[in-house]
Amino acid sequence: MAKSAGVAIGYLSERSGLAVSAIRYYETQGLLEPWRNAGGQRRFHRADIRRLSFIMIAQQFGFSLPEIRGFLKTLPGGRTPTPEDWARISTGFRDHLDARIETLQKMRDNLDGCIGCGCLSLPKCALYNPQDQAAKKGKGPRYLMGDSPELDAAPEKGA
């Protein structure tokens, strides 16, 4: 179980396409745990290339680095993930993706219902309250695309 020589950060960078600085950053975020050689340089497992690929894929799926760290914690420490490890995580990805697709399709349907309707003063507009899941942190408007029913009835007063 000797650690072998390990590979340098530049090797991982070249193999993964990530910048050296990004790999160091991932270490600060707890996504990788390299050891140091006698001269103080980082040394990685060859298998960490997969960890990096995993990170890149998970980012494409919209996961944040803390979330990805959570996934990686479920992976076995030093060894290569087994098919089971990977299948478990992939299934999580799938749920995530399905939810996002569903949200987008709902938005599209709402939009379809709205195209041509004018949306001039429509508190009942289909885009009324789209922030189902994919919404940001903010509170969001209460009356999207329109004022509240009564208060905005008057047109350009004084025109």
Added chain:
Amino acid sequence: MAKSAGVAIGYLSERSGLAVSAIRYYETQGLLEPWRNAGGQRRFHRADIRRLSFIMIAQQFGFSLPEIRGFLKTLPGGRTPTPEDWARISTGFRDHLDARIETLQKMRDNLDGCIGCGCLSLPKCALYNPQDQAAKKGKGPRYLMGDSPELDAAPEKGA
């Protein structure tokens, strides 16, 4: 065509759910053009509530503020958008949404093909090169989820 009194920023904030600071920020980004009253305070058209709602919706569709500014420039200056104005922009939204849905569905299909495959050393993995459209700015890995075919054949040398 006198400007009437206009409404204050706090009114827009309350009606839209946006923070006052966000509305000011949008002005700096060219999304709104309030005028000033005698005391130097911002005064807005009532119809600017709709501009704000528009901004919030467009953000949910994934557009950046510069992009939204582009949309708003196609809207009529001081008046309420007509059904035609809105339909034109909605169609743009729709294309955008369709593209995103399609990308996600492709990713899901790739993922389905990958679940259970193990992905231990798979340069031919279906997640090989997912950055079709929705990819980030980065270059992306050349061999996702695996080292290149030949070089990574050896398992934990020295174990």
Added chain:
DNA sequence: GCTTGAGCTAAAGTTAGGTTTAGAAATTAT
């Protein structure tokens, strides 16, 4: 007319996910 609330500006801070810079030390190549 005084007090309080709303609004003003400029500048700094925030979060995520990194990159860039600078200067020093280690490693590799010749």
Added chain:
DNA sequence: ATAATTTCTAAACCTAACTTTAGCTCAAGC
């Protein structure tokens, strides 16, 4: 042995989209 690469750390910088803070001024209520 020397030169050229890499790597190291710490700190500053970057973008987007805002928020917060500080110190004032304006407007509104009684």
